[in-house]
Amino acid sequence: MSEGQRKQKYSATRRLQLKSKLLKKAASMLVAESEQKKQEKERAVNESFPPLMLSGLSVQELQDLCKELHRKIDVVDEARYDMEIKVAKNDMEIQSLNQKIIDLKGVKRPSLKRVKKTTDDMLGAYTDSSKLMKADFKANLKTVKKDDEKREEVTDWRKNVEAMSGMEGRKKLFNAGQ
Numbered sequence: 001m002s003e004g005q006r007k008q009k010y011s012a013t014r015r016l017q018l019k020s021k022l023l024k025k026a027a028s029m030l031v032a033e034s035e036q037k038k039q040e041k042e043r044a045v046n047e048s049f050p051p052l053m054l055s056g057l058s059v060q061e062l063q064d065l066c067k068e069l070h071r072k073i074d075v076v077d078e079a080r081y082d083m084e085i086k087v088a089k090n091d092m093e094i095q096s097l098n099q100k101i102i103d104l105k106g107v108k109r110p111s112l113k114r115v116k117k118t119t120d121d122m123l124g125a126y127t128d129s130s131k132l133m134k135a136d137f138k139a140n141l142k143t144v145k146k147d148d149e150k151r152e153e154v155t156d157w158r159k160n161v162e163a164m165s166g167m168e169g170r171k172k173l174f175n176a177g178q
Helices: 012-048 059-106 119-126 161-165 168-176
Strands: none
Touching: none
């Protein structure tokens, strides 16, 4: 048989029946778990805070009971405050560590290109003689020949105004017609 035409192990109705049974079982398990949590919570509350027997107590005994309860409340508040401080401190530490991680990930070093060096360059880098030599930058420059163009001599522009204006020939035609 080809992969596209596999024979299914269960029919569609059987699969639907199994799915509904699984959902019913999961729902019953969720209900049982919530009941168990509720009972555990009640048990913890009853252990921590036993029911008060206020009937038949005198005023002095009631005041002593109130003072005792206030003392317990203060102890619990101190513990809660200490826990809040610890949580805030841990949150700050987590934020700083996350920022360090982001900073480390953000810095990406570029890949360097290979540079070809001759053996003379490599040996020159290791010898002290390279420190003693002065850099002669002009030795490696190309020489450029300077061509001197002949410049036209500057003449007085006032003498050659008519020739430059281009009206010289037309002016003669105009004068010839009169």
